[in-house]
Amino acid sequence: MKKILIIGAGVIGLSISYELSKIKRFKITVLEKARNIGSKNTSKNSQVIHSGVYYKKDTLKNHLCIKGKNLIYKFCKKYKIRNIKTGKLFLACTKKEEEYLNVLKRNAIKNGVNDVKIIHQKRLNQMEPMLKGNKALLSPSAGIFDVKAFIKKLFQISKQNKVKFYFEVKNLKIQKINSKFRTDFLKDEIFDFVINCAGMDAIDVAKQNFPNYKFPKNKFVKGIYFKTKENLKLKNIVYRAMLPGDVKERIDITPLLEGGYILGPSVEKLNLNIKKKLKYKFINGIKNHLKSINEKKILYFKEGIRPKIMINKPKSNEDFYIKKVKNYNWVNLFGIESPGLTSALSIAKYVKKMI
Ligand SMILES: Cc1cc2nc3c(=O)[nH]c(=O)nc-3n(C[C@H](O)[C@H](O)[C@H](O)COP(=O)(O)OP(=O)(O)OC[C@H]3O[C@@H](n4cnc5c(N)ncnc54)[C@H](O)[C@@H]3O)c2cc1C
Known part of the structure; x- marks a missing residue:
């Protein structure tokens, strides 16, 4: 034993x-x-089952995320745990971001996520009429689940x-x-x-x-979420387009199983206290890619600490x-x-x- x-x-x-x-x-x-x-x-956290699109090739994150994603969906099916394969859209609102989509797509395929596709504006408008972007990369295997x-x-x-x-x-x-x-x-x-x-x-x-x-060494970073109960009429998780491995601050929009959406997480210093100003950072971030949102319904939700580490200063x-x-x-x-x-x-x- x-x-x-x-x-x-x-x-x-x-x-x-x-x-x-x-x-x-x-x-x-x-x-x-x-x-x-x-x-x-x-x-x-966001309760997102990530598809493994933007991690660097040959990292543990890449391998374990893709394997883990499949294991979680199987586990949820076996034990009847609520989950929705919502899909995730990486949205391009600028010319530069449109270029990122090609890089992201190549990275995803290299990583073994073969089901990604670029969605052009007309189709994007049909899929998600509330979004502003020009183009997006769709990763259909991302989802949310009852953690x-x-x-x-x-x-x-x-x-x-x-x-x-x-x-x-x-x-x-x-x-x-x-x-x-x-x-x-x-x-x-x-x-x-x-x-x-x-x-x-x-x-x-x-x-x-x-x-x-x-x-x-620890290099903690705080991530803050806001929430809205407004029906934003979005089915997919929405991220802005990014370069693989370059995970900067974004205001993601993630549907919640119980209805409504979580917004964020932001990237903050560990000692940041919740300030009124922060809500406007979220509102401005969202308005960049969403046609409309009721600002009054956006409320502080929760915060987590990313246990980032530093090996070589x-x-x-x-x-x-x-x-x-x-x-x-x-x-x-x-x-x-x-x-x-x-x-x-x-x-x-x-x-x-x-x-
Ligand atoms: C803002 C944010 C958003 C995220 N979004 C996602 C997402 O959408 N999808 C995704 O895949 N991942 C996401 N993550 C990552 C995910 O939340 C973490 O990777 C995961 O929760 C880590 O789990 P853990 O068990 O390592 O840590 P924890 O959940 O922190 O558990 C560690 C446990 O150890 C206990 N402990 C500590 N010290 C001791 C001790 N001395 N003795 C006994 N017990 C001790 C603690 O009390 C705690 O219960 C997100 C993370 C953050 C911060």
């Missing part, structure tokens, strides 16, 4: 516990600092498969005993393997336990970091920003191979 400790019950910890719990010779324990599952970044129901199912199946969960585990301390691990929380258990998926705290957890190792690392600590049975998952949700089930399979 191999004893495995998972730190963190966000979508990543839960996906890993679900995947590993299918293996009978593993005994799995999940320790979570908060009172509930998925209360941090897992509940503070709450998804993580609840992962949790339920893990528990059925005898995974033990403990919540409100504060100030977790881990001791190394030769090549194994013991926690101050469960003193009688010796773990053979630790998986650190503590989200924004993951680097701190790793540093506490391996003070002499060099790990990436000053450049930030744009890929997921999933690595074993040298000479130890300890895997760190750092920088699991978007498309972390989409990739969760394939990240779990990737980690399984490391054990």
Whole structure:
């Protein structure tokens, strides 16, 4: 029997516990600092199943997003979790953005997303009459899903498969005993393997336990959402055209399963407080590509923190970091920003191979 400790019950910890719990010779324990599952970044995102159009080729983000997308749709079908394959439009409103569409299309096909197509103005107007753009790239395999129901199912199946969960585990301390691990929380258990998926705290957890190792640094960025209940009559998720790997601030429009739309996320400094001004940044962003919107119905919704990481100063690392600590049975998952949700089930399979 191999004893495995998972730190963190966000979508990543839960996906890993679900995947590993299918293996009978593993005994799995999940320790979570908060009172509930998925209360941090897992509940503070757009709920988008990304199609994998704009990640750089041969990155983990690229491979794991595309695999994860297919796994999520299958999982949703099997367990009747609400989802809609809405499709996503990358909208070009300027000549420059029209050029981006060709680059995006080539990148998508190179990445293995073969169903993308360029939509010309007439067809675009028929598809989405509320949009202003000249042209768009359609990625039909993007969608939205019920993240709450998804993580609840992962949790339920893990528990059925005898995974033990403990919540409100504060100030977790881990001791190394030769090549194994013991926690101050469960003193009688010796773990053979630790998986650190503590989200924004993951680097701190790793540093506490391996003070002499060099790990990436945190480079957190805040993302703020507004919301409208107005029926904008958009079926697709709408992004502005961009260059692959160059994920700048955009005000995306994403339909919500329960009706209405979320707007954003923006890109803000970590210490930004919600200011009135911000609403106008959103309104101006939206007005660039939408024919009309009722400004009064736009309200602040929520915010999340992108756990970006930096390996070599000053450049930030744009890929997921999933690595074993040298000479130890300890895997760190750092920088699991978007498309972390989409990739969760394939990240779990990737980690399984490391054990
Ligand atoms: C603004 C924004 C929008 C996004 N939109 C999308 C999207 O549309 N689609 C998509 O695919 N991805 C999206 N993402 C990314 C996605 O939300 C994340 O990749 C995903 O939620 C990461 O999950 P996680 O389990 O790693 O982190 P978290 O959900 O943060 O979970 C980490 C868990 O570890 C726990 N923890 C921390 N420290 C300890 C400790 N010491 N001991 C025990 N437990 C601990 C925390 O309490 C938490 O529950 C978005 C992210 C942001 C910020």
